[in-house]
Amino acid sequence: MPVTLGTDAPARNESAPMQPGRRQLLMGGAVAACAIVSIRPALAQSAASVLHCQVPVPDPARSGNMVAPDGSVVAPGTQGAFAGAGRPFTGEEVKAALRNGKSLPGTSYDQNRAYLNYIRRLQSGTSGFTCYASLQMPR
Amino acid sequence: MKHSVTLTIGPATFRIGSAWGQPVAQLRALYAGYPAPPGAIADFTVRLDPAGPLRRWWRPSARIAGDYMLPDAAPMALHHGLLAAEMGMNLQMALGWRRHVLIHASSVEKDGRALVMTGESGSGKSTLAAMLGERGWRFMGDEFALLDPTSGAIFPFPRLVSLKNVAIGVMQDFVGHAARFGPLMQATPKGDIRHLIPPADAIARMQEGAPPALLLFPRFGHARAIRPVGQGEAFMRLTQASTNYVACGERGFTALHRFVSNVPGIALDFESGAQAIDMIDDLWADLP
Amino acid sequence: MLLRPLDDLVLLYHRSSGQTHMVASPVPEILAELGDKALHLEELRSALEQNYDLGEPEAARAELSQHLGDLCALGLVRTT
Amino acid sequence: MSARLLVEVLRSPERISGLSDHEWNALISAARAERLTATLAHRIGDRQVPAKIAPILNDAKAEAEREKMQALWEADRAQVALAPLGIPVVLMKGTAYVAAGLSAGQGRFIGDLDILVPRDRLDEAEAALLAAGWEWVKPDPYDDAYYRLWMHELPPLIHRERDRMIDVHHTILPLTARPTPDAEAMLADSVELPGGLRVLSPDDRICHAVAHMFADGDLAGGLRNLWDIKCLLGEMPDRTALTQRARHHGLATHLERAIRLADHFYGKGGAITMTDHLFRARLLFRDAWGRDSAKRLGQAFYIRSHLLRMPPMMLARHLWTKWRRGYRPV
Numbered sequence: 106m107p108v109t110l111g112t113d114a115p116a117r118n119e120s121a122p123m124q125p126g127r128r129q130l131l132m133g134g135a136v137a138a139c140a141i142v143s144i145r146p147a148l149a150q151s152a153a154s155v156l157h158c159q160v161p162v163p164d165p166a167r168s169g170n171m172v173a174p175d176g177s178v179v180a181p182g183t184q185g186a187f188a189g190a191g192r193p194f195t196g197e198e199v200k201a202a203l204r205n206g207k208s209l210p211g212t213s214y215d216q217n218r219a220y221l222n223y224i225r226r227l228q229s230g231t232s233g234f235t236c237y238a239s240l241q242m243p244r
Numbered sequence: 245m246k247h248s249v250t251l252t253i254g255p256a257t258f259r260i261g262s263a264w265g266q267p268v269a270q271l272r273a274l275y276a277g278y279p280a281p282p283g284a285i286a287d288f289t290v291r292l293d294p295a296g297p298l299r300r301w302w303r304p305s306a307r308i309a310g311d312y313m314l315p316d317a318a319p320m321a322l323h324h325g326l327l328a329a330e331m332g333m334n335l336q337m338a339l340g341w342r343r344h345v346l347i348h349a350s351s352v353e354k355d356g357r358a359l360v361m362t363g364e365s366g367s368g369k370s371t372l373a374a375m376l377g378e379r380g381w382r383f384m385g386d387e388f389a390l391l392d393p394t395s396g397a398i399f400p401f402p403r404l405v406s407l408k409n410v411a412i413g414v415m416q417d418f419v420g421h422a423a424r425f426g427p428l429m430q431a432t433p434k435g436d437i438r439h440l441i442p443p444a445d446a447i448a449r450m451q452e453g454a455p456p457a458l459l460l461f462p463r464f465g466h467a468r469a470i471r472p473v474g475q476g477e478a479f480m481r482l483t484q485a486s487t488n489y490v491a492c493g494e495r496g497f498t499a500l501h502r503f504v505s506n507v508p509g510i511a512l513d514f515e516s517g518a519q520a521i522d523m524i525d526d527l528w529a530d531l532p
Numbered sequence: 533m534l535l536r537p538l539d540d541l542v543l544l545y546h547r548s549s550g551q552t553h554m555v556a557s558p559v560p561e562i563l564a565e566l567g568d569k570a571l572h573l574e575e576l577r578s579a580l581e582q583n584y585d586l587g588e589p590e591a592a593r594a595e596l597s598q599h600l601g602d603l604c605a606l607g608l609v610r611t612t
Numbered sequence: 613m614s615a616r617l618l619v620e621v622l623r624s625p626e627r628i629s630g631l632s633d634h635e636w637n638a639l640i641s642a643a644r645a646e647r648l649t650a651t652l653a654h655r656i657g658d659r660q661v662p663a664k665i666a667p668i669l670n671d672a673k674a675e676a677e678r679e680k681m682q683a684l685w686e687a688d689r690a691q692v693a694l695a696p697l698g699i700p701v702v703l704m705k706g707t708a709y710v711a712a713g714l715s716a717g718q719g720r721f722i723g724d725l726d727i728l729v730p731r732d733r734l735d736e737a738e739a740a741l742l743a744a745g746w747e748w749v750k751p752d753p754y755d756d757a758y759y760r761l762w763m764h765e766l767p768p769l770i771h772r773e774r775d776r777m778i779d780v781h782h783t784i785l786p787l788t789a790r791p792t793p794d795a796e797a798m799l800a801d802s803v804e805l806p807g808g809l810r811v812l813s814p815d816d817r818i819c820h821a822v823a824h825m826f827a828d829g830d831l832a833g834g835l836r837n838l839w840d841i842k843c844l845l846g847e848m849p850d851r852t853a854l855t856q857r858a859r860h861h862g863l864a865t866h867l868e869r870a871i872r873l874a875d876h877f878y879g880k881g882g883a884i885t886m887t888d889h890l891f892r893a894r895l896l897f898r899d900a901w902g903r904d905s906a907k908r909l910g911q912a913f914y915i916r917s918h919l920l921r922m923p924p925m926m927l928a929r930h931l932w933t934k935w936r937r938g939y940r941p942v
Contacts, residue, residue: 109570109612140559141602143773144483144552159318195318195433236316245901257664259637261901284633285664289641291901311644311902342671475538476554483552490550493678494534497545497552501536549685550678551774605745606773607689 158236159193162220165232174215176222187216196236199224245291251333252281254390254401254450255343258333259286263294264304267325274326274404274426274439278447288312288336292328295319308332312339324432326439330406337388337401338487344390344399345496348485351389351398352381354528357457358398360389360507362485365434368464368520371411374440375517376524378418383446384454393492393499396506397453402446404439412438414517457531459509462520466513470523473509533608535560549607558584562599563608570612573597614638615835615898618646622839623878625655634900636665641902646835650676650719676719683707683722686776687809690727693744697736700810702728702802704781704820708811709840712803716843721836724768724777728812730799731782738766738780746771746778763787784823784861790920791827791862793819815857818844819867822858826866830910830917834895835877842874 163170163178171186173179179186194202194209201207203224208217227234245261247268252258262268290310294300304322310332317335320328337346349362350373359381361369370386377383384400392399404426407415416425419440426439441447461473461481473481482500483489489496510527514520534545542560544553555563558580565571565579577592586592603609617639621627631639643649653669661669683706691701704726709717729737746769764783770776784793798820802810812820821844825837848854851871858867873891875882884892894913897906904910 109566109568109610140556140599141606142480142554143606144480144489144554145773145775158314158316160316193318197433233316283662283664285636285662286640287664287668289637289902291903293903309903311641342675343667474540476540479538479543480554489552491675491678493550493681494545494547497534497536497543501538501543504538548681548688549774550682607685607692610692 158196158233160196160199160224160227160233160236161193162190162223162233172219172223174219174222176219176224176226178223187219190220193233194220194224199237249275250281250284250286251275252279253333253403254385254399256288256337256341256401257281257286258288258290258336259284260290260292260329260332262292262325262329263300263306264292264322264325266322267292267306267329270326270426271329274441277441277444279450288333288340290329290332290336292325292332308335310336312336314339318433320433324429324437326426327406327429327432327434327437330404330439333403334387341390341488342491344392345486345492345499346488347389347391347482348387348487349389350386351384351400352376353384353398353400353454354381356454357531358384358389358454359458359460359524359528360398360456361460361462362389362481363462365408366464368462368514368517369460370405371407371414371464371517372462372520372524374405374407374411374415375418375521377405377443377446379521382449383442390453391456391499391503392453393495395453396455396499396502398456399453400446400450402442402450405442407438407440409435412436415440456503456507458527459503459507460524460527461509461511463511463513464520465515468515468519468523469511469513470527471511473511475504475509478504478509533563535563544608546606546608551606553606553608558596559599559603562596562603566609573600576600614642614900614902615646615896618642618648618652618898619835619877619896622648622652622655623881625657625659628656628659628661633662636662638900640665640668641900642898645898645902647721647833648836648839650721651836651839652719654719673719676721679722680710680717680720682776683710683725686725686771686774686778687711687727689744689771689774690725690741690778691809693740694729694737695808697733697740699729699733699737699740700802700804700808702799702810702812704728704812705824705840708817709843711805711809712811714817714843714847716840718843720840724779726779726781728781728795728799728802731795734766734780734782741769741778741780745773784820785828791823791866793823793861793863797860814844814848815854818848818854818870819858819861819863822866822870823861823863826869827863827920828917830913831891831894832910834891838870838874838877838895841870842878845871845874 163172167178168189169181170178171181171183171188173183173186198209202209202217202221209220212220224233224237227237246263247265248259248261249268249271250257250259251271260268260271288311292306293309295305295307299305305319306322306325306328307319308317308328308331312335314335347360347362349360350369351358351360352373361372363369373383373386383402384398385402386405387403388401390399390401412428424441429437459478479500482504489500512520512523514523533547536543541554541556544555546553561580561584562576565576571579573593573596577586577589577596580586600609604611617635621639640649643652649672653672656669687701687703687707694701703711706717706720706722707725709720710722748767748769764781764786766780769778769780783795784798785791798812798816801813801816803813804810811817818841821837821841825831825834825841855864855867858864869888869891872882872884872888876884876892893906894909897904897910899905
């Protein structure tokens with residue numbers, strides 16, 4: 106199958122530096138694996154960082170359910186799972202717990218681990234996600 | 245709404261409404277020296293709404309709302325209302341401003357050229373800008389640097405400087421005038437906060453941009469060190485520090501490319517403000 | 533799409549998706565070679581061969597094919 | 613009431629002459645809250661506006677243009693993912709309007725990509741989208757089972773690289789709702805655009821917009837939906853076939869209400885019925901600060917939206933399950 110550029114062919118003269126003569130192309134293993142890095146929208150991160158935000162555990166739509174040690178949300182009464190947190194955690198509390206190993210306030214050792222696993226699994230669209238994403242800003 | 249005020253900061257005008265009088269009175273006092281808005285028309289509306297039906301009176305707390313909102317925003321106690329209003333203005337800029345590429349960075353200007361400092365909170369960028377602003381530089385902003393896609397210049401957004409925790413004491417010693425400080429707000433979600441009114445020239449020249457000459461990535465609390473940052477890394481970090489890079493589309497791409505191509509990037513580790521100021525003076529003197 | 537060189541890599545702005553990618557060699561060279569043409573893998577390899585030393589053909593084909601796969605997934609290149 | 617001002621300006625843009633600064637603020641806040649800022653900007657066009665307003669309107673137009681590009685790109689990605697299966701991508705709502713170049717697409721805010729897929733190909737489509745990088749937004753057993761059993765669409769998917777959502781519909785309304793529009797007929801009569809994407813036929817576009825606004829949901833964002841309908845009707849001078857089609861889909865009364873309200877709000881300001889007045893009040897709930905000034909009416913429409921979707925016993929069971937998990941209308 107032949108390949109072609111998308112609808113949007115590169116503007117030729119402003120393209121990559123083309124050197125005269127035969128040049129060794131950077132081909133091979135590790136380089137090949139990371140020759141393209143896409144920039145992802147950082148809107149959520151920086152926007153939330155100017156605010157004070159919070160992460161409910163679990164999501165309000167699932168409050169009443171429990172959090173299993175691996176962070177998944179399970180039905181009330183599940184063996185080995187923990188009831189949800191009484192109040193949402195603040196971004197600062199989550200950051201201290203994720204970065205410095207400080208327990209989330211009012212949690213036991215295992216409960217803390219389960220909650221953090223839940224927070225790590227948060228996805229866009231779930232309550233608390235923008236807040237969590239804001240804590241992930243690279244340094 | 246019951247209480248309201250209109251403020252112009254740099255290129256943007258805000259209409260701030262509040263269910264309570266106190267935050268609005270504090271804003272009026274602290275922004276008294278800013279040029280009056282050209283009229284009542286605002287770029288953005290910010291609201292401090294009661295967080296629930298009873299929250300106007302009973303344990304009053306405000307929800308930050310307005311033209312642009314974030315779902316995860318936590319309500320704030322009324323006695324932190326001034327901070328809530330400031331956050332509300334920042335949020336409108338972060339989510340709604342399109343006339344510049346917005347970089348989460350502080351900036352200062354000297355000799356007609358701008359120094360831009362970016363890093364996450366705690367990096368010291370805000371305090372450094374405030375200090376430099378008292379030491380012969382023009383303070384341009386502690387939160388957002390506005391990169392103009394047309395000219396490539398950095399434009400100021402000199403809102404009140406938001407000092408946190410130890411920086412409060414440091415700047416009180418540095419500035420002297422108690423009259424330039426707002427009320428001390430203790431135990432806010434961001435720690436202790438006290439606002440500082442920027443120097444008079446920063447406010448008088450808040451419409452005036454400057455071409456960027458140096459991009460710093462400061463990091464407080466590390467042994468003195470300086471490392472050049474490659475253009476690729478600088479570009480990546482600026483996109484992550486920008487709230488509207490994607491929304492600016494091709495203009496944003498071209499502007500940031502021009503910025504990292506023309507401006508040297510340097511990571512700067514430091515242990516004290518005085519040390520950082522010396523290091524910055526040296527770097528500035530060595531610029532072509 | 534717009535390609536802009538930096539000191540250590542090449543920036544790519546893709547107008548139809550609004551996405552920015554940072555690409556390293558040999559991706560910019562592949563894109564430049566494709567231009568507005570449609571090429572089979574082997575045609576692409578031999579075209580690149582004119583200007584660059586690609587090493588052993590079999591390995592070069594495997595590697596080019598991997599890059600093309602990545603480019604297709606991002607919508608920068610499509611199969612026709 | 614700034615919502616009313618917004619409606620008046622959309623109907624007759626000359627209304628802007630002589631607006632006070634406060635009225636402008638109210639107008640912009642309402643337009644932002646209703647996601648109609650760029651539509652407003654296009655309606656105002658080249659008319660003279662205050663110096664502070666012109667850049668706000670220009671920003672909104674540029675933003676809409678970028679959103680249009682992004683929406684079309686998402687449609688392209690879905691097409692690439694589904695093409696190998698031979699499943700056509702039938703666009704709906706905002707993306708369809710911009711892809712087909714309709715006036716309803718001008719300046720329209722576009723959130724998610726909505727596509728319609730034949731019900732018997734749903735599993736294949738889902739698998740292909742998952743393979744192409746879309747992921748479930750909310751992995752919740754109850755919601756998931758609920759969606760699959762009763763809803764007219766898959767639970768929302770989000771693309772892991774691009775952070776954009778796709779809603780895959782297989783029918784027009786929840787399977788429990790009383791009108792049951794004929795999705796198969798809509799698919800069969802869909803129209804191909806150059807490039808291979810498809811959109812609903814002109815009649816069905818209106819029927820879908822009407823079903824979406826009046827037979828589903830609580831009318832949040834209703835001013836925008838009604839603007840869509842107004843624009844779509846404007847491109848349909850002869851409505852005989854449309855009326856027929858609406859009857860076929862069980863949407864005849866909803867269509868009549870839509871036509872009356874669109875004309876009342878955005879057209880010649882024609883008369884409306886007693887019940888229409890409730891809809892009118894619900895649609896005009898924003899005050900001069902963009903706030904909800906009619907919360908109780910909003911709650912009533914929230915309950916109505918559930919009644920529309922479910923028979924009462926099932927609704928009771930659903931609300932009980934939701935209630936136990938602390939999910940309440942606010």
